[in-house]
Amino acid sequence: MVVKINENYLLLKSSYIFAExxxxxxxxxxxxxxxxxxxxxxxxxxxxxxxxVLKEFKNAVDEMGQxxxxxxxxxxxxxxxxxxxxxxxxxxxxxxxxxSDEVFISDGxxxxxxxxxxxxxxxxxxxxxxxxxxxxxxxxxxxxRTGPMDEEGRYQKLVYLPCTAENDFVPSLPxxxxxLIYLCLPNNPTGTVLNKEELSRWVNYARENKSIILFxxxxxxxxxxxxxxxxxxxxxxxxxxxxxxxxxxxxxxxxGTRCAYTVVPKQVMAYDSEGKAQALNPLWNRRQTTKFNGVxxxxxxxxxxxxxxxxxxxIKEYINYYMENARIIRDSLEKIGLNVYGGVNSPYIWIKxxxxxxxxxxxxxxxxxxxxxxxxxxxxxxxxEGYFRITAFNTLENTKKAMERISKLSF
Amino acid sequence: MVVKINENYLLLKSSYIFAExxxxxxxxxxxxxxxxxxxxxxxxxxxxxxxxVLKEFKNAVDEMGQxxxxxxxxxxxxxxxxxxxxxxxxxxxxxxxxxSDEVFISDGxxxxxxxxxxxxxxxxxxxxxxxxxxxxxxxxxxxxRTGPMDEEGRYQKLVYLPCTAENDFVPSLPxxxxxLIYLCLPNNPTGTVLNKEELSRWVNYARENKSIILFxxxxxxxxxxxxxxxxxxxxxxxxxxxxxxxxxxxxxxxxGTRCAYTVVPKQVMAYDSEGKAQALNPLWNRRQTTKFNGVxxxxxxxxxxxxxxxxxxxIKEYINYYMENARIIRDSLEKIGLNVYGGVNSPYIWIKxxxxxxxxxxxxxxxxxxxxxxxxxxxxxxxxEGYFRITAFNTLENTKKAMERISKLSF
Numbered sequence: 001m002v003v004k005i006n007e008n009y010l011l012l013k014s015s016y017i018f019a020e021x022x023x024x025x026x027x028x029x030x031x032x033x034x035x036x037x038x039x040x041x042x043x044x045x046x047x048x049x050x051x052x053v054l055k056e057f058k059n060a061v062d063e064m065g066q067x068x069x070x071x072x073x074x075x076x077x078x079x080x081x082x083x084x085x086x087x088x089x090x091x092x093x094x095x096x097x098x099x100s101d102e103v104f105i106s107d108g109x110x111x112x113x114x115x116x117x118x119x120x121x122x123x124x125x126x127x128x129x130x131x132x133x134x135x136x137x138x139x140x141x142x143x144x145r146t147g148p149m150d151e152e153g154r155y156q157k158l159v160y161l162p163c164t165a166e167n168d169f170v171p172s173l174p175x176x177x178x179x180l181i182y183l184c185l186p187n188n189p190t191g192t193v194l195n196k197e198e199l200s201r202w203v204n205y206a207r208e209n210k211s212i213i214l215f216x217x218x219x220x221x222x223x224x225x226x227x228x229x230x231x232x233x234x235x236x237x238x239x240x241x242x243x244x245x246x247x248x249x250x251x252x253x254x255x256g257t258r259c260a261y262t263v264v265p266k267q268v269m270a271y272d273s274e275g276k277a278q279a280l281n282p283l284w285n286r287r288q289t290t291k292f293n294g295v296x297x298x299x300x301x302x303x304x305x306x307x308x309x310x311x312x313x314x315i316k317e318y319i320n321y322y323m324e325n326a327r328i329i330r331d332s333l334e335k336i337g338l339n340v341y342g343g344v345n346s347p348y349i350w351i352k353x354x355x356x357x358x359x360x361x362x363x364x365x366x367x368x369x370x371x372x373x374x375x376x377x378x379x380x381x382x383x384x385e386g387y388f389r390i391t392a393f394n395t396l397e398n399t400k401k402a403m404e405r406i407s408k409l410s411f
Numbered sequence: 412m413v414v415k416i417n418e419n420y421l422l423l424k425s426s427y428i429f430a431e432x433x434x435x436x437x438x439x440x441x442x443x444x445x446x447x448x449x450x451x452x453x454x455x456x457x458x459x460x461x462x463x464v465l466k467e468f469k470n471a472v473d474e475m476g477q478x479x480x481x482x483x484x485x486x487x488x489x490x491x492x493x494x495x496x497x498x499x500x501x502x503x504x505x506x507x508x509x510x511s512d513e514v515f516i517s518d519g520x521x522x523x524x525x526x527x528x529x530x531x532x533x534x535x536x537x538x539x540x541x542x543x544x545x546x547x548x549x550x551x552x553x554x555x556r557t558g559p560m561d562e563e564g565r566y567q568k569l570v571y572l573p574c575t576a577e578n579d580f581v582p583s584l585p586x587x588x589x590x591l592i593y594l595c596l597p598n599n600p601t602g603t604v605l606n607k608e609e610l611s612r613w614v615n616y617a618r619e620n621k622s623i624i625l626f627x628x629x630x631x632x633x634x635x636x637x638x639x640x641x642x643x644x645x646x647x648x649x650x651x652x653x654x655x656x657x658x659x660x661x662x663x664x665x666x667g668t669r670c671a672y673t674v675v676p677k678q679v680m681a682y683d684s685e686g687k688a689q690a691l692n693p694l695w696n697r698r699q700t701t702k703f704n705g706v707x708x709x710x711x712x713x714x715x716x717x718x719x720x721x722x723x724x725x726i727k728e729y730i731n732y733y734m735e736n737a738r739i740i741r742d743s744l745e746k747i748g749l750n751v752y753g754g755v756n757s758p759y760i761w762i763k764x765x766x767x768x769x770x771x772x773x774x775x776x777x778x779x780x781x782x783x784x785x786x787x788x789x790x791x792x793x794x795x796e797g798y799f800r801i802t803a804f805n806t807l808e809n810t811k812k813a814m815e816r817i818s819k820l821s822f
Contacts, residue, residue: 271415
């Protein structure tokens, strides 16, 4: 008898996409030390922490330095001062009521969307859109809910819902029954949003099929148009079938600071092998209290400051800034004849690569010729092949410069 | 077809021990609002962040507020500025060489010791000491490596290694072959340490049996005596069979700030089903890069400051302070005739409960009669029944006061 690895890891193909990109960029930079590379690839923000957030962050750090205000372990689920602000501002303002023990503060939506599958059985059928944020897929591969990857780049047993220009990047309801459905809206990477009617179809599907929707709303702050739900709980009945993920990364610049949250309503149920309904809220609570020790206290205070009137106005300004970048990217690329999607309610612009060029070829072209880094669509799934993601998160100056450079290329 | 829960969660018995304690304490406090409760239960520190740490923490927060010094996503594995200091101070100083990609920064040893089992197969036999830190056990229950709990409080399939006064709390090597062995040294909850010869027996066992030792050294800073290894890698051959967990929680007061790290040497191997050796370092790297987004940048700077000469002298002062508490607790309890263990190389004092009284009875007695909170030994496993844990982490003043109160009790 010997110690065995989790062999599901051997099913994982290729490295995590952003690691692969980093490798190619580093190699190029080493070989071309003078090239000034502009990164429009990874979804990382560039604006600093808003002033109000910064101030409260520092005040809370100061508290940690005094015996009478020092805080050790906090609640694994997060401090109620933050949870109350979240409920009031992100949900009550849209007519959604939540109890404080339905919100779980964490250090990131990547962790939460990666960990959530732990509370579900291994025999569930998982559906993902294609293209998709790789974390949803790979965490299910690691857990053993898939077979090996086939020649076309699809893991067996996973249900892929293609989103391409042909269907306006709107996934169709699955043709075969599925148990877990990952939806990211506004979508990473395509920038697609669904309106209330479209999202209602998914909620109804989940209710009829006793499925669960894992709803990643990390980009909700970028929604500009009306009739686009910011929370899935704006849809009637969603509390019975949906778990929602939010993040402070993209609205308030917390990518390097780390804070997010997950909503698990008490009504949302899954089933045991005897067919008995089991509430997911206590399961997630058990998961978090057993494997997590809460988010750093000063960071929770920083996140709380996002909800002050000043904080709200500061983050709104940032979002407007990034959305102006998105507009510039869309306009510039359309002008040179590329087909572009997204970028209206989302910081992501999804580009059809020029005729005869696949995603990585377009990546290498932009890197080598104009020193601009984007993300190959094929890294997000087989249906992402022939597409390319550019993000609006760089500075206005760099965004303009990158577009000027790209505009000199001819396709 | 309906969505299924992870039914292993239904095997978990009772709530996480510290949650149960909190409930009883809150109930008592509500019923006795004037009672001044002293908490010597949870292993939470009370000294504020050391001044040098605080200063660098705030400086780094300031960096996050300026466009030219702002940092977004960092490396999931942690910044090299911190990894380098860790290797130099915690390992090279003891003759241990590590590469920078063998150290993984995280937000807590609870997360790391809870998540590490993910990279191992579900058919491994897991051994834990008894009593034990519940996270090791419960994360394996959740993953499905155990059967249900039997009447004596032991999960089937797990191998329990009893540690009681009869064997001086030193676990014997397993009689049946095991694959994964959790060792926490200095031990939580018993305060036991192993010297080099004793620990070598475990490393040799693991090498002979192709097992892995998961070595939790979160309390190494409390070791006072010579010949007690601070790292398992002080033992020859350990790099081939051991993963080590460290934390800034207990040495530098990071329980509410959150930073820790895990060492996975490149030599440490487990096996696939064809018997082929597979390095665990890339598996853990894949796990962390896929499911985790790194520790907050300012917190990594705060942790870096722990390794400055000023930081080192500040944390040493804190540890001496807590160890003086430990001495006072030991002396006071021995004086009233209790049998006490630990507290010499560890902030934990492990008490044999008085004749005829079980762990929770002793808990209730201390809470109700003298308003002191400790931790029932039975919460750490069946062999913890009849024992009780008291921690040295409160203030000197509260520790003295608690001991004065307990000293008035007669057993």
